[in-house]
Amino acid sequence: MEVRSTYKYARISPFKAREVTREIQGLPVSAALDLLTFTPKKAAFLISKTLKSAIANAENNANLKPDGLVVKEAIVGEGPTVKRIMARARGSASRILKRTSHIRIVLSDEIVIETREARKAKREQQKKGPKKAAKSEAHESAAARQSDKKSAKPKQRTNTDK
Numbered sequence: 705m706e707v708r709s710t711y712k713y714a715r716i717s718p719f720k721a722r723e724v725t726r727e728i729q730g731l732p733v734s735a736a737l738d739l740l741t742f743t744p745k746k747a748a749f750l751i752s753k754t755l756k757s758a759i760a761n762a763e764n765n766a767n768l769k770p771d772g773l774v775v776k777e778a779i780v781g782e783g784p785t786v787k788r789i790m791a792r793a794r795g796s797a798s799r800i801l802k803r804t805s806h807i808r809i810v811l812s813d814e815i816v817i818e819t820r821e822a823r824k825a826k827r828e829q830q831k832k833g834p835k836k837a838a839k840s841e842a843h844e845s846a847a848a849r850q851s852d853k854k855s856a857k858p859k860q861r862t863n864t865d866k
């Protein structure tokens with residue numbers, strides 16, 4: 705069963721928060737909390753709050769024990785950007801963009817731990833897969849053309865075809 709928690713309008717850039725969420729995906733909940741506790745970034749604190757909320761949701765709403773939970777997804781989406789201005793020289797102004805994030809964490813009780821190495825190997829295999837399929841299709845079409853040539857009757861020359 706899946707349980708989720710969302711922290712909307714977090715005052716941090718999604719780029720900075722994604723750096724931390726990539727580290728906790730696929731980890732058991734206890735290991736993810738430990739990692740977030742000792743990560744010296746603002747994003748780690750915000751993601752930790754969201755993860756604790758998801759654990760509480762799992763315990764209270766779904767009657768799951770936190771020992772068997774795994775972080776299935778940790779996604780950071782872009783929220784609305786607050787636009788401000790800062791005074792510059794000669795009466796001009798420049799724009800300041802204060803970005804916000806939506807942090808979503810999905811916990812699952814099914815133990816499917818996929819390490820970074822396994823994900824990397826899967827991506828490599830997916831990249832190689834289409835190339836092999838294209839080569840086999842090209843080989844099949846070449847074989848079909850050759851069989852068409854063999855089956856076609858040879859042209860008979862007549863006296864008029866000189």
